[in-house]
Amino acid sequence: MTRRGLRITSIFLIAILTGAASAQGVYPNKVIRIFTTEPGSNSDIASRMMAQGISPSLGQPVVIENRAGGIIAVETAAKSAPDGHTLLHYGSTVWLLPYMRDNVPWDPNRDFASICLTISSPNLLVVHPSLPVNSVKDFIALLKTKPNEFNYSLGSRGTSPHLAVELFKTMTGVQIVSVPYKGNIPGLNALLAGEVHMVFATAATGGPFVRAGKLRNLAVTSAEPSTLFPGIPTMAGSGLPGYESVSITGMFAPAKTTDAIIRRLNQELVRFLALADVKEKFISTGSEIVASTPQEFNARIKAEMTRMGKVIKDAGIRAD
Numbered sequence: 335m336t337r338r339g340l341r342i343t344s345i346f347l348i349a350i351l352t353g354a355a356s357a358q359g360v361y362p363n364k365v366i367r368i369f370t371t372e373p374g375s376n377s378d379i380a381s382r383m384m385a386q387g388i389s390p391s392l393g394q395p396v397v398i399e400n401r402a403g404g405i406i407a408v409e410t411a412a413k414s415a416p417d418g419h420t421l422l423h424y425g426s427t428v429w430l431l432p433y434m435r436d437n438v439p440w441d442p443n444r445d446f447a448s449i450c451l452t453i454s455s456p457n458l459l460v461v462h463p464s465l466p467v468n469s470v471k472d473f474i475a476l477l478k479t480k481p482n483e484f485n486y487s488l489g490s491r492g493t494s495p496h497l498a499v500e501l502f503k504t505m506t507g508v509q510i511v512s513v514p515y516k517g518n519i520p521g522l523n524a525l526l527a528g529e530v531h532m533v534f535a536t537a538a539t540g541g542p543f544v545r546a547g548k549l550r551n552l553a554v555t556s557a558e559p560s561t562l563f564p565g566i567p568t569m570a571g572s573g574l575p576g577y578e579s580v581s582i583t584g585m586f587a588p589a590k591t592t593d594a595i596i597r598r599l600n601q602e603l604v605r606f607l608a609l610a611d612v613k614e615k616f617i618s619t620g621s622e623i624v625a626s627t628p629q630e631f632n633a634r635i636k637a638e639m640t641r642m643g644k645v646i647k648d649a650g651i652r653a654d
Contacts (some may be wrong), residue, residue: 361418361595362394368585369399369407370423376538377583379619380453381423384585387606388599405431405439412445416588418595423452425583426494426642429635433646434492434653442635449585449596450603451626451634453616456556456580457498457534458541459569460549465531470553470572473532474506481509487521487530488512492653495521497642498534498555498579500649505574525549536581537562538620555579561622582624582638584631596628 366389370381378400385396401407408428414420422428429442440446459470467473477484486499495518503510513530515521522540525533526548533540534555541562544551553569554560557578560568569577585603587596606612607625616623626634645651 361598362392364394364419366392366394366396366419366421367399368396368421368423369401369411371400371407371425373400376453376455376536376581376619376621377423377425380583380616380621383612383615384423384452384603384606387609387612388602391602391605409439411586412440412588414588416447416590416592418587418591418599420588421449421599422446422586423583424586425581426638428586429639430492430497430642430646431653433639433643434651442639445589446586447589447591447596448628448632448635449587450600450628451582451584451624451631452603452607453621454556454580454582454624455537455621456554456560456562457495457536458544458554458563458566459498459502459532459552460525460535460540460544461532461552462525462528462530463548463550464528465550467552468550470567470569470574473552474508474573477506477508477510482511484531485511485513487524487533488514489516489518489521489533492646492651493518494579494581495534495536496651497645500651501577501579501642501645502534502569502574504645504648505577534579536620541620562617562620579642582634583621584626584635600628 368381368385371377378398381398385398389396401410408422408424411420411422428446432438432442461467461473467476489495515524519539521533522535524530526543540549543549551563551566553567553572554563555569555578557568557570604625607623613623
């Protein structure tokens with residue numbers, strides 16, 4: 335073959351390879367969308383910070399898409415193309431809602447690939463300051479002395495604060511009356527007003543009132559002491575060994591997303607979440623950074639499904 339022929343052949347092969355690469359795409363090659371909860375929620379705030387943090391290194395815009403109602407957001411993400419351009423940043427709705435509602439349009443084991451457990455937030459066992467207790471042991475003793483004479487506010491059913499109180503009841507055997515409210519915030523307001531005696535509140539909503547002295551925090555629900563509330567004991571360390579009920583949130587991709595894309599996204603998220611100033615920003619919103627591997631996140635989900643799934647079934651919880 336002549337030199338001219340070789341050159342033409344080389345150009346032809348390069349064109350073919352370039353076209354194939356273009357068709358297949360180099361990840362990422364377009365805007366990345368992250369579906370999450372309602373605007374202003376912890377998951378939404380965290381999603382927006384992470385989007386800004388990973389966009390420059392990925393070389394593509396990362397945008398947040400809020401969806402009204404958990405089912406719509408999770409279902410949309412589950413049915414998206416597994417190309418790494420549609421992600422889901424969400425909490426326990428993904429893996430626990432199927433225990434609380436029939437005909438949920440996704441399967442947490444089948445329809446999602448775990449990328450990273452990003453943040454965690456404990457609940458707080460808070461009581462009205464007028465209650466004559468200063469520890470979890472005191473509180474349990476009081477409840478057992480006077481069964482059904484004390485109450486708690488029940489806000490949104492199936493949420494982390496609700497599961498925390500059900501686990502508390504299961505592990506202690508106390509008899510305490512639930513008073514329903516239209517959401518966790520109205521339930522917390524009821525405690526502030528003295529309408530109920532206690533509630534498990536999220537760190538973000540209950541924390542400010544604890545720091546202001548308007549509510550008494552007896553314990554945090556995380557397995558280990560929380561950096562959000564230094565000096566406050568855990569439930570497990572207050573006479574309930576093994577107690578843990580926290581709100582965790584993580585990043586998912588649709589099932590069948592390649593391992594290479596999962597690794598890339600995990601690396602970018604972990605890199606960003608490790609920055610000191612980022613940790614401080616998350617603490618200010620009531621969240622602690624976890625930044626797990628995909629394998630650790632997947633194992634945590636399976637453990638939560640087994641442990642909290644039993645609590646849900648035993649309590650007969652049905653979601654709002």
